[in-house]
Amino acid sequence: MDLNYGSEMEGFRDEVKAFVQGNWPLSGEEADLPMDKQAATFRARAIAHGYLYRNIPQRYGGSEQEPDVLKAQIIREEFGRKWAPQEARGIGTMMLVPTLLERGEEWQKDKFVRTTITGEVAWCQGYSEPGSGSDLASLKTRGELQGDEWVINGQKIWTSGAHLADYMFCLVRTEPDASKHAGISYLLIDMKQPGIEVRPLRMMTGSADFNEVFLNDARTPADWIVGKRGEGWLVSRTTLKHERNSIGAAQQTRAGLKGLVDLAKKSKVAGRPALEDSTIRQRLAEIEGYVKAHQYSGYRQLTKDAKGEEAGLIALMMKLFSTEIGHKSSALSLDLLGEEGLLSAGNAELGVQAKDSQGWIARYMYTLGIAVAGGTANIQRNVIAERGLGLPRDAAANRSSSK
């Protein structure tokens, strides 16, 4: 065991440090640019140095470096230390781009990868439907090939960011006669067309970040399909392993704990400083136990990833573990807020970091969104029990496989 990165890696860290030092924040006239332009300017330089989008070929706008999870981690750490822009975290960069790189046609990569990672185009993920959530493969939205176009009819729901998106990557039933999973294709669809209507859905926090998407004779060219017809299920399961951010989630729970400690420092319980209350102290310290367990589990994964080995059971648990830590932290935050727990979530931005009381209220609710999105806690437990512990597969789920 050795928690040092080693001298070669520390040399690399020095290079990255020097780069960030010299390039962020921007200076001179560039410092007056709007924030998104500043970020784009910085990212372009970071790409030129091989620090961002390392697994993306240069011809698609990446920096095409040898995969190295440790270097990737060092870059995240050093950029993070100075709040320098990192890789864009949109669903397009995180889910579509890896899928295209692995499964897409040359022209698809050419057309979409560069503009997606620069943020010129935004994507949304059209998977869930009113009748198909956990049992995603039961989805009903139909696509029919008419001439050189797919004509798509149906409805998607809970589609985050659909109101802002230029395109949607979408699972559509194109082979009605094939078996459940084999009947699905992975299509790319232009959102700006008459056949698509986006209706915002107001979330419990009060803001409207997800939507219903109605597809009425929506059209997309015949070759805007990733993989072959009927391979959509498989394609949607593609993830690029290299340089996976195996400790990102743990870093977020750590940041969450730090926020909770700061909140405790300024809160009162029954008129006295919260940090003098032994119950609050115990709960805070108990949460830290979970957060530390999360952190070192992340290091275990990072090590396995660096060696190219499978991390095993722990890898199946990270989402549920974050969810559970989120529940515990949320419960404590509400007690710390006291009477401010009567406030609305206001217009607080959603995220791990809460800046004020209303931000904490938003976060209190948002941890539930995270629990549900991308596979509910029960579905995670199914996966742990079946794939992790080798228990029998659910009879119903065998018929109708879940996310």
Added chain:
Amino acid sequence: MNFDLTDEQLMLQDTVGQAMLNECPVTHLRTIFDGDSGHDGALWETLSGLGIVGLAIPEEYGGAGLEILDLAVTAETLGYHAAPGPFLGHVLAALAIAEGGSPEQKEKWLPGLASGERIGTVALAESGGQWQPDQWQLPRGDTLTGKKEFVPFGEIADLIVVGATGGQLAVVEKDAPGISLAVVDGVDLTRRFQEVDFASTPCEWLGQGAPAERVRDVGRVLLAADAFGGSQRLLEMCVEYAKTREQFGVTIGHFQALKHQLASMALDVEPNRGLYWFAAYAQDHARDEAERIAAIARAHVADRFMQVARDAVEAHGGIGFTWECDVQIWFKRAMFDRAFMGTPAEDRERSLQLAGL
């Protein structure tokens, strides 16, 4: 960055595990568990022969000169097998002497402890749950007078490392005058206790360094490691049972409610592996974090072990509630790991204080 065990550490676990399977399978464990002393001389000899009772004793005194992480991975395996006997008290006594003894004292005691020919233990607790060095009140003098509670295997120990006022440690030999022992009716029959009363008992003081703090922190780490190993074993027992026990015409592992309970148990076990690893690693490589992370790890892993043990009883149904079912053995190990050296609540309070909160 390599946050993983070395091949040597994995081999160590494998060797210890094999020895436990050969010498102390559950059938044998049960005879020790139900027996008078909770100690098995033959098993102790085997473990001594493997070198694990002197793992962290310097090589010049006959030990293996390894680190706390090596000791901890061993404790995990012993916890997995619910190894009965004086391992914990013994290695802590050896650590105290290795850290705090003069060269003559080390020369006198460590070789015997390293080979396992002599058994050591620690006398820490004073009445009212005063386990911590800064709480000890036993007066410091040329001799010792006063009472120590919950001394593991005090009866078979050849020497006892005793905590006294000011966090000082003294060593008392078994045949010294003025020692009287009383049996404690402990819950964990794999790790028995005596209460030890000293009356003008001659002793030698360990004057170097801060061995009491080291004993406290490494003790917590070893409890966490034991708890991780024990909880892992219980999880496996439950999964195995779910795959064999049938109800309603199928194995009970088909029922989603039980599957989810087992998944939750797994979530109470697996993430703690890295936590105890780091707590152990910190004892040698991140000394400024050592006390705090040891406290966090012990509180967390022991609490999770206790929860898993409760869940394990339920997962076995009626048989789970019997003396006959092996679950109870680990259940009681959990009770030991949770209460020996103070409570998780005290560990947590301390962890906050150490963070300046």
